Amino acid sequence: xxxxxxxxxxxxxxxxxxxxxxxxxxxxxxxxxxxxxxxxxxxxxxxxxxxxxxxxxxxxxxxxxxxxxxxxxxxxxxxxxxxxxxxxxxxxxxxxxxxxxxxxxxxxxxxxxxxxxxxxxxxxxxxxxxxxxxxxxxxxxxxxxxxxxxxxxxxxxxxxxxxxxxxxxxxxxxxxxxxxxxxxxxxxxxxxxxxxxxxxxxxxxxxxxxxxxxxxxxxxxxxxxxxxxxxxxxxxxxxxxxxxxxxxxxxxxxxxxxxxxxxxxxxxxxxxxxxxxxxxxxxxxxxxxxxxxxxxxxxxxxxxxxxxxxxxxxxxxxxxxxxxxxxxxxxxxxxxxxxxxxxxxxxxxxxxxxxxxxxxxxxxxxxxxxxxxxxx
Amino acid sequence: xxxxxxxxxxxxxxxxxxxxxxxxxxxxxxxxxxxxxxxxxxxxxxxxxxxxxxxxxxxxxxxxxxxxxxxxxxxxxxxxxxxxxxxxxxxxxxxxxxxxxxxxxxxxxxxxxxxxxxxxxxxxxxxxxxxxxxxxxxxxxxxxxxxxxxxxxxxxxxxxxxxxxxxxxxxxxxxxxxxxxxxxxxxxxxxxxxxxxxxxxxxxxxxxxxxxxxxxxxxxxxxxxxxxxxxxxxxxxxxxxxxxxxxxxxxxxxxxxxxxxxxxxxxxxxxxxxxxxxxxxxxxxxxxxxxxxxxxxxxxxxxxxxxxxxxxxxxxxxxxxxxxxxxxxxxxxxxxxxxxxxxxxxxxxxxxxxxxxxxxxxxxxxxxxxxxxxxx
Numbered sequence: 166x167x168x169x170x171x172x173x174x175x176x177x178x179x180x181x182x183x184x185x186x187x188x189x190x191x192x193x194x195x196x197x198x199x200x201x202x203x204x205x206x207x208x209x210x211x212x213x214x215x216x217x218x219x220x221x222x223x224x225x226x227x228x229x230x231x232x233x234x235x236x237x238x239x240x241x242x243x244x245x246x247x248x249x250x251x252x253x254x255x256x257x258x259x260x261x262x263x264x265x266x267x268x269x270x271x272x273x274x275x276x277x278x279x280x281x282x283x284x285x286x287x288x289x290x291x292x293x294x295x296x297x298x299x300x301x302x303x304x305x306x307x308x309x310x311x312x313x314x315x316x317x318x319x320x321x322x323x324x325x326x327x328x329x330x331x332x333x334x335x336x337x338x339x340x341x342x343x344x345x346x347x348x349x350x351x352x353x354x355x356x357x358x359x360x361x362x363x364x365x366x367x368x369x370x371x372x373x374x375x376x377x378x379x380x381x382x383x384x385x386x387x388x389x390x391x392x393x394x395x396x397x398x399x400x401x402x403x404x405x406x407x408x409x410x411x412x413x414x415x416x417x418x419x420x421x422x423x424x425x426x427x428x429x430x431x432x433x434x435x436x437x438x439x440x441x442x443x444x445x446x447x448x449x450x451x452x453x454x455x456x457x458x459x460x461x462x463x464x465x466x467x468x469x470x471x472x473x474x475x476x477x478x479x480x481x482x483x484x485x486x487x488x489x490x491x492x493x494x495x496x497x498x499x500x501x502x503x504x505x506x507x508x509x510x511x512x513x514x515x516x517x518x519x520x521x522x523x524x525x526x527x528x529x530x531x532x533x534x535x536x537x538x539x540x541x
Numbered sequence: 542x543x544x545x546x547x548x549x550x551x552x553x554x555x556x557x558x559x560x561x562x563x564x565x566x567x568x569x570x571x572x573x574x575x576x577x578x579x580x581x582x583x584x585x586x587x588x589x590x591x592x593x594x595x596x597x598x599x600x601x602x603x604x605x606x607x608x609x610x611x612x613x614x615x616x617x618x619x620x621x622x623x624x625x626x627x628x629x630x631x632x633x634x635x636x637x638x639x640x641x642x643x644x645x646x647x648x649x650x651x652x653x654x655x656x657x658x659x660x661x662x663x664x665x666x667x668x669x670x671x672x673x674x675x676x677x678x679x680x681x682x683x684x685x686x687x688x689x690x691x692x693x694x695x696x697x698x699x700x701x702x703x704x705x706x707x708x709x710x711x712x713x714x715x716x717x718x719x720x721x722x723x724x725x726x727x728x729x730x731x732x733x734x735x736x737x738x739x740x741x742x743x744x745x746x747x748x749x750x751x752x753x754x755x756x757x758x759x760x761x762x763x764x765x766x767x768x769x770x771x772x773x774x775x776x777x778x779x780x781x782x783x784x785x786x787x788x789x790x791x792x793x794x795x796x797x798x799x800x801x802x803x804x805x806x807x808x809x810x811x812x813x814x815x816x817x818x819x820x821x822x823x824x825x826x827x828x829x830x831x832x833x834x835x836x837x838x839x840x841x842x843x844x845x846x847x848x849x850x851x852x853x854x855x856x857x858x859x860x861x862x863x864x865x866x867x868x869x870x871x872x873x874x875x876x877x878x879x880x881x882x883x884x885x886x887x888x889x890x891x892x893x894x895x896x897x898x899x900x901x902x903x904x905x906x907x908x909x910x911x912x913x914x915x916x917x
Contacts (some may be wrong), residue, residue, distance in 0.1 A: 171628050173917060206860055227860045243759040247860045250802035250816060251878040252547055265733075273805055276877040305805045305814050337858065426626035429649055429681045438625060438681050444893055445917075448824045482713065483581055483889055484603045484623045485680060502627040513859055515577075517820055519893060519915035527681060539895035539915065541549060541821075 166529055167467055167504055172426040173445035175516060176506060177212075177523035179532065181420035182402055186215045189384070189401050196390040201244060201377065203399025206513045209523065210238045210277040211535035216402050225397045228541050229256050236264040244269040244377070246333065246397065248297060248305050251280045258290040269375075273297040273335055278317050278324075285326025294321050295333045295375060300358035301351065308420050309334075309362040310478050316370045322371045332362045332374030335397070339382040343411040343455045352383035360392035382413045404461065405512035407449075410456035421516060422506040424467060424524070425486065430496050436480075437488040437499055437534065441507060443481040447514035462507035462515075464488055470506060473498070478507060542845055542905055543880055548802040549821035550893060552882060553588075553899035555908065557796035558778055559561065560590045565760070565777050569594040572766040577601050577620060577753065578776025582889045585899065586614045587911035592778050597892075601773045604917050605632050612640040620645040620753070622709065622773065624673060624681050627656045634666040645751075647709055649673040649682050654693050654700075661702025671709045671751060672742075676734035677727065678713040685710075685738040691745045697745045697760045708738045708750030711773070715758040719831045728759035736768035781888035783825075786832035797892060798868050798882040800843060800900070801862065806872050812856075813864040813875055817883060819857040823890035838883035840864055844905065846882065849874070854883060 167174075186202075193200035198353050202216035204225035213224060213235060215481045222241045226232050245257070248269040257268050270292060272278060281292050296318055297307030307314045321329040336355035339348050363373040378390075379397035390396070400407075403412040403421035423445055429438035443461075452459035464476035476495070480487040483493075486507075488494070499505065507513035517539055525533035543550075554678045562578075564604035568575035581603035589600060589611060593696045598617045601645075602608050608619050609632075621633070625646040633644050648654060657668050672694055675682030676880060684775055697705040712731035715724050739749040754766075755773035766772070774784075779797035780790040805814035828835035840852035852871070856863040862883075864874070875881065887889035893915055901909035 169628070170917070171632060172626065173760065247816060248804035248814065250548065250804050252545070252802060256547060274877055277804075280878065299807075303807065303810045304812075304856075304858070304863065305807065308809075371852060426628060428626050428653075429683065430625035431675075431679065433684075434679045436680075440623060443825065443890060443913075448890070449819065460607070480680075483679070483893075487680065501650050502656065514819060514824070517859075519895065521916050539820075540897050541547070541895070 166526070166531055167424055170424060170524065172424050173441040174424040174502070175520040175523050175526050176422045176424050177535065178420045179525050179527050181418060182212065182215055184419060185401050185404065185418060186218065190218050190396060192384070193396060198390045198393050199223050199395040201395045201397045203246070203397050204231055204235060205397040206516065207402055207537065208517070208539065209535050209537040210235070212402060214242065218416065223395070225399070229253055229260065229515045229541050230538065232268050233260050234538060236251055236260050236266040236268070238317050243267065243268045246271055248272055248488045249277065254281065254284045254292070258288060267293060269293045269295055269330060270293045271297050271524065274321070275317055278320050281327055282320070282324035285324065289326070291326055291328055293328045293330050295377065296321065298332050298334040298358050298362045300334040300336050300355040302335065304337060306334060309358040312366055315365055315371070318366045319369065329423070330372065331377065332359055332366070332371045333357045333377040336380050336383045339380050340411065341452070345412055348382045348386040349388050352387035356382050356387065356389060358395055363392065381408060382411060386412055400512055403512040403516070404458040405509045406452035406456060407511045410454070410459060419508055421509055423462070423509060423513045423515065424511060425505055425507060427499050427501055427503045427505070429459050430501065431495065432496060435490055437490055437495060438485060439478070439486045439488065440503060442485045443483050444518045446481060446486060446507060446509065447511065447518050448481065449511040449514035451511040459510050460511050461486065465506045465508060467483065467504040467506045473505070542902070542907055543800055546800060548800050548880070549817040550800040551896040552798045552800050553901050553911065554796045555901050555903050557794060558588065558591055561711050561777050561780065561794060561796060562594065565774060566594050569772060574766045575599050575771040577773045578778065579622070579773050580607055580611060582775040582892065583778055583913065584893070584915065585911050585913040586611070588778060589616065597675065599771070600644050601775070604915065605629055605636065606917050608644050608916060609636050612636050612642040612644070617642045619643065622647055624648055625653065630657065630660045631669065634664060643669060645669045645671055645706060647671045647673050651693055651696070654696050658700035658703055661700065667702055667704055668703045669752065671706050672697070674710040674734050674738045676710040676712050676731040678711065680713060684709060685734040686741060690738055691741055691747070692744045694747045697746065705747065707749045707753065708735055708742070709753040709873050710735045711715050712756050712759045712796050714735070716787065716827070721762050721788055722759045724762040725764050728763035729765065730765065732765060732769055739768065747773045757784060758787060761789055776888055779888040779892070780837045781885045782828035782832060783887045786828045786830070786835060796885055797885055797888045798841070799838070799885060799891065800882055802881060803875050803879045803881065805875055806877065808869065808872065808875060810868055813866055813871060814856070815862045815864065816879060818861045819859050820894045821858060822854060822862060822885065823884060823887065823894050824857065825887040825890040827887040829862050835886050837862065838885050841882045841884060843880040843882045849881065873877070
């Protein structure tokens with residue numbers, strides 16, 4: 166099926182993507198929360214349509230370029246989930262004015278709240294704002310019970326040009342554990358942080374419509390969503406070895422792979438060289454914490470998707486990947502020019518390495534090419 | 542100067558780029574070798590013109606997309622330096638046919654030599670081929686004195702449809718050392734491997750016009766280029782902390798930086814958050830072997846380019862970078878919305894992370910925007 170395909174190439178299994186999307190939509194429906202898919206993984210209109218079940222609304226993005234592209238494609242209610250800076254406000258307005266779509270922005274600090282109030286005053290554009298809560302990761306966000314939370318929440322709610330919409334948190338520290346019970350505990354802490362913050366705001370008379378939590382591991386293992394209105398997950402659409410290593414998916418759930426060609430045999434060094442390296446696979450090794458042989462990806466047969474022995478891409482240079490082989494039989498099984506498919510270590514980073522499209526496969530046929538974009 | 546600039550943004554200092562380019566062109570001229578700049582770092586027509594001193598010829602690329610773009614822009618004599626696979630030959634022909642420019646390809650093995658001979662026979666297209674030699678890195682390439690080298694060289698030279706042009710090697714293992722004398726020793730081994738291979742081929746009656754060596758460290762520290770016809774270097778155009786850490790450049794030679802905005806203060810954790818993370822900076826930590834505090838880049842004042850204390854980006858997520866600060870004075874000196882410029886750990890990877898252009902600065906003014914491209 167891949168004979169005419171140039172490598173390296175990003176391959177997306179449509180059936181697996183669809184199953185992952187359906188499963189997460191079903192779980193959200195069962196939990197009575199809105200799924201707000203994080204499109205930073207896919208950066209693709211076609212994938213976003215699958216992830217939203219065709220709804221084309223209530224999505225998360227990590228860059229304003231994503232917001233711009235998805236809004237232009239007709240998506241509405243787009244949450245830009247990275248803390249915003251003053252030099253991005255004009256673009257938020259421009260995207261919203263040009264497309265008529267809502268962009269929600271996030272902050273965790275007073276200077277930015279003041280900058281937004283001033284921007285809205287100066288331009289007449291109503292920014293829609295969420296406050297970021299720290300649920301234990303220690304990256305960004307206010308503590309859920311801090312007096313500052315209520316103070317900033319009030320200033321946002323009272324600013325005439327702003328629409329204060331609610332709170333958002335992300336339990337990024339769930340990636341530090343792999344035990345489902347431990348992930349569930351972090352999911353509960355994530356939920357509590359967000360709902361505590363919402364309660365604190367409401368107790369102070371501040372409306373808090375949105376209570377947004379989420380990461381793929383915590384969404385999947387959470388015991389409760391009480392008080393939560395929506396969940397943000399991204400990598401679940403594709404999954405990867407980082408998720409597999411943390412017991413968040415099965416290997417059959419991984420929808421994204423990199424097709425590569427064997428370009429060299431180094432019998433002396435005992436390595437097979439492929440044309441997928443640091444750019445095609447990324448240098449992310451998030452999986453390796455819990456899966457020491459993940460390296461830069463597991464090497465699979467391009468058609469059956471069975472892993473080839475215990476082969477991994479162990480060394481990467483910009484455009485070269487190196488696969489150590491202990492048994493010389495692999496030089497026969499993987500001749501020069503033969504193809505392999507690599508299960509990515511971390512799909513978000515692999516896909517963002519410069520690929521402009523996904524080659525979509527259905528069973529044993531290539532059925533589509535879906536655009537993706539990168540950058541800011 | 543950067544007040545209206547959205548972040549993250551790739552900034553290129555034109556004067557530094559020009560000085561680096563001039564210096565390497567002068568060194569090549571003095572050594573009587575052709576400089577064949579590796580454009581995998583810049584992926585930019587404008588930078589390539591500077592790097593070739595306006596000659597627009599004799600360049601190196603790491604992808605066929607680079608070959609395609611540079612050929613279309615008028616560059617000739619383009620060496621695709623990654624071992625070629627059968628599924629790329631048609632594109633080489635297409636690029637060459639459409640632009641009339643020469644593309645040189647590389648292999649180190651018999652099956653590919655046979656595939657190329659068959660391709661040329663079937664299509665009538667004359668492929669220009671170099672043989673890759675291993676000068677000690679142990680990645681790809683034939684040993685310089687192996688019987689196989691002469692056998693494959695002869696088959697390439699005798700194939701009616703192929704033009705065998707010479708040998709190529711890359712001392713990638715020069716990055717394992719930082720002492721200039723040790724780099725010079727590796728440069729000498731690189732030179733000897735290439736010239737030994739050329740001698741072996743010529744002794745067997747096989748013409749070997751091109752003897753190509755190169756990496757930025759070995760080119761700079763080599764004691765001799767005797768017998769060498771050309772040198773390939775790429776990162777010297779921009780330089781980075783990985784080169785600085787290996788005594789290959791001074792900090793003033795680094796032409797490439799990432800402009801980022803402060804988006805959060807985490808006083809409890811003692812960190813400043815910026816909007817440049819794993820994608821904007823890359824997860825490459827090549828510098829850290831010899832510079833333990835390089836992390837994901839050094840943090841500088843956006844205008845003076847002086848490093849801010851000992852600040853580095855220590856943690857990255859997809860779009861977040863985290864800068865630990867011991868002294869709370871940094872929260873005052875870097876308020877929300879303020880700008881920093883990050884010296885990249887490894888420029889090739891940082892630039893390739895998805896940026897579509899360079900913002901070019903001359904002194905204290907933005908004077909141009911130069912396109913760059915990514916992908917395959």
